[in-house]
Amino acid sequence: MNDAMSIPHLIMNASGVVQAVMLLLLLGSLLSWVVIFQRSFVMRRARRAHRDFEDRFWSGVDLNELYRETPPEQETLGAEHIFRAGFREFNRLLPKTRSPQAILDGVQRSMRVAWSREEDRLNLHLVFLATVASSSPYIGLFGTVWGIMGSFQSLSMAQQATLATVAPWIAEALIATAMGLFAAIPAVIFYNRLSAESSRMLGKYEDFAEEFHSILHRNLQGRGDAAAD
Amino acid sequence: MGRHSRRVGYGLPLLLAIALHLGLLVVSVIRFPSAEREPPNQAIVQATLVRAETATDRAQQADPTQAVEAARQAEEEAARRQQAEREAEADRQRQADAEREAALAEEREKARQAAEEAAAEAARRFDAAERQAALREQQEAERRRQEAEARRQREAEERRRREAEAERQRQAEEEARRQREAEERRRREAEAERQRQAEEEARRQREAEERRRREAEARRQAEEEARRQREAEAQRRQEEAARRAAEAAQQSLDRAIAGEAEAVANARQAQEAANGFINLVRRAVEQAWVIPPNVRDGATAEVAVRLGPSGELFAARIGRSSGDGAFDRSALQAVESAAPFSELRELPASVQRQYREFNLRFRPGDIR
Numbered sequence: 001m002n003d004a005m006s007i008p009h010l011i012m013n014a015s016g017v018v019q020a021v022m023l024l025l026l027l028g029s030l031l032s033w034v035v036i037f038q039r040s041f042v043m044r045r046a047r048r049a050h051r052d053f054e055d056r057f058w059s060g061v062d063l064n065e066l067y068r069e070t071p072p073e074q075e076t077l078g079a080e081h082i083f084r085a086g087f088r089e090f091n092r093l094l095p096k097t098r099s100p101q102a103i104l105d106g107v108q109r110s111m112r113v114a115w116s117r118e119e120d121r122l123n124l125h126l127v128f129l130a131t132v133a134s135s136s137p138y139i140g141l142f143g144t145v146w147g148i149m150g151s152f153q154s155l156s157m158a159q160q161a162t163l164a165t166v167a168p169w170i171a172e173a174l175i176a177t178a179m180g181l182f183a184a185i186p187a188v189i190f191y192n193r194l195s196a197e198s199s200r201m202l203g204k205y206e207d208f209a210e211e212f213h214s215i216l217h218r219n220l221q222g223r224g225d226a227a228a229d
Numbered sequence: 230m231g232r233h234s235r236r237v238g239y240g241l242p243l244l245l246a247i248a249l250h251l252g253l254l255v256v257s258v259i260r261f262p263s264a265e266r267e268p269p270n271q272a273i274v275q276a277t278l279v280r281a282e283t284a285t286d287r288a289q290q291a292d293p294t295q296a297v298e299a300a301r302q303a304e305e306e307a308a309r310r311q312q313a314e315r316e317a318e319a320d321r322q323r324q325a326d327a328e329r330e331a332a333l334a335e336e337r338e339k340a341r342q343a344a345e346e347a348a349a350e351a352a353r354r355f356d357a358a359e360r361q362a363a364l365r366e367q368q369e370a371e372r373r374r375q376e377a378e379a380r381r382q383r384e385a386e387e388r389r390r391r392e393a394e395a396e397r398q399r400q401a402e403e404e405a406r407r408q409r410e411a412e413e414r415r416r417r418e419a420e421a422e423r424q425r426q427a428e429e430e431a432r433r434q435r436e437a438e439e440r441r442r443r444e445a446e447a448r449r450q451a452e453e454e455a456r457r458q459r460e461a462e463a464q465r466r467q468e469e470a471a472r473r474a475a476e477a478a479q480q481s482l483d484r485a486i487a488g489e490a491e492a493v494a495n496a497r498q499a500q501e502a503a504n505g506f507i508n509l510v511r512r513a514v515e516q517a518w519v520i521p522p523n524v525r526d527g528a529t530a531e532v533a534v535r536l537g538p539s540g541e542l543f544a545a546r547i548g549r550s551s552g553d554g555a556f557d558r559s560a561l562q563a564v565e566s567a568a569p570f571s572e573l574r575e576l577p578a579s580v581q582r583q584y585r586e587f588n589l590r591f592r593p594g595d596i597r
């Protein structure tokens with residue numbers, strides 16, 4: 001590799017369209033990596049929060065105490081959010097109706113809303129990652145095709161067509177494809193990984209919601225039996 | 230749990246992503262030069278510099294130049310001979326002309342002398358006649374005076390009459406004689422004139438004939454000259470053809486130097502064949518050489534080439550780097566793409582081994 005064929009030199013000498021494509025791809029790669037890092041942090045934090053909350057929840061603590069532990073204006077995440085939404089709804093409905101079915105329906109609805117919010121939060125920006133993953137190879141390919149077109153146009157003016165006259169152009173054009181792949185490959189990998197993790201977390205939330213729902217149901221059933229007795 | 234409720238910001242991921250890209254960029258920029266620095270050391274260690282100089286084709290060119298020299302000398306010789314012949318011919322021509330001129334002058338001289346003689350003769354005769362006439366007149370006068378003396382007493386009248394009569398008669402005679410003489414002179418003059426005219430005529434005719442002859446001579450000479458020129462032209466053409474044939478033979482020898490290698494028996498011819506082989510290699514390499522753009526003018530790279538027994542390329546290394554990586558690589562690629570030098574097999578076995586290893590020097594100015 002001499003100076004004329006080094007990658008920065010080739011990038012600097014590329015034509016305007018190819019340089020624009022490269023800039024776009026660089027931006028896409030940068031943003032996708034921002035998303036990857038941010039989502040990874042979010043997922044790790046959500047995982048750890050879920051573990052901590054489950055530990056606390058199943059440690060036999062009173063649910064009212066658990067509910068009162070965090071102030072209501074503070075935003076909560078994950079399973080705790082679902083628990084708080086469901087328990088708040090349960091507490092609100094309990095004085096108003098005597099029908100356990102109505103209470104359970106309301107709790108379930110509010111928990112589904114909370115779950116849906118959690119899903120939205122976890123999957124935030126993952127679509128952007130998917131977009132980068134699927135479109136950047138095409139963008140890079142476009143840059144390459146444009147560069148090779150330019151190389152052939154300039155080749156038509158040359159009298160003697162040797163490999164040496166075409167090679168710098170093609171190398172420079174192929175850099176666009178390389179950059180497209182460079183942006184796309186991590187995006188694909190991390191999109192798959194993050195979306196799998198997100199759906200696993202959502203599955204865990206769903207499981208927790210079901211368990212909490214069954215606890216409430218059991219509680220209401222006991223109360224209903226007591227009222228019936 | 231305040232820690233859980235905190236949202237994950239975008240500042241840290243952004244920093245991380247930028248750091249990642251910068252790291253990749255730095256790696257891609259820095260690693261190539263470091264890889265670049267290694268080859269010179271390897272080249273120094275592995276360089277096999279067998280022959281510092283590639284053989285030139287001067288020995289091979291000596292023969293054709295000699296042949297050309299000999300041909301030129303022969304040509305010059307022929308030209309000189311022709312020139313000499315032409316000069317001799319011109320001399321002969323000039324001599325003949327001079328002789329003819331001399332003869333003509335002689336003739337003319339003779340004719341003039343004859344005319345002069347004739348004129349002198351006529352004058353002499355005229356003088357003699359006059360003198361005779363004068364003599365006769367004197368005698369007559371004497372006689373008449375004697376008669377007159379004798380008869381003076383006899384008849385004065387008679388005498389006077391006779392005298393008058395004699396005078397008249399003499400005058401008449403004189404007249405007649407003058408007339409005769411004039412006639413005679415006129416006739417002679419006319420004769421001389423005629424003779425001169427005849428001579429003149431003859432001379433003119435001779436001259437005309439001479440001129441005709443000379444013209445014919447000139448025509449013949451011109452024809453001769455043209456024929457000689459044609460012959461010279463034909464000869465030149467022949468020589469040209471011979472020379473071209475020799476050149477073609479020489480070129481074919483160059484091209485298929487190896488094909489005639491078995492005919493090349495002695496060492497000098499073997500040397501020439503080897504030179505031809507080197508030239509062949511050089512030409513092939515030059516043709517395969519693609520000079521990269523933006524090469525310094527003074528860049529020189531030496532490639533050490535090692536060939537197998539049948540001319541296949543065993544190894545080609547940069548013997549001396551030019552300092553320009555692309556230039557060195559282009560030189561190597563040129564050798565590699567020109568590579569199977571199968572003509573090596575057709576070299577004489579004695580020199581084959583020493584041409585298995587040689588150096589090629591690459592300089593952009595050589596080609597451009």
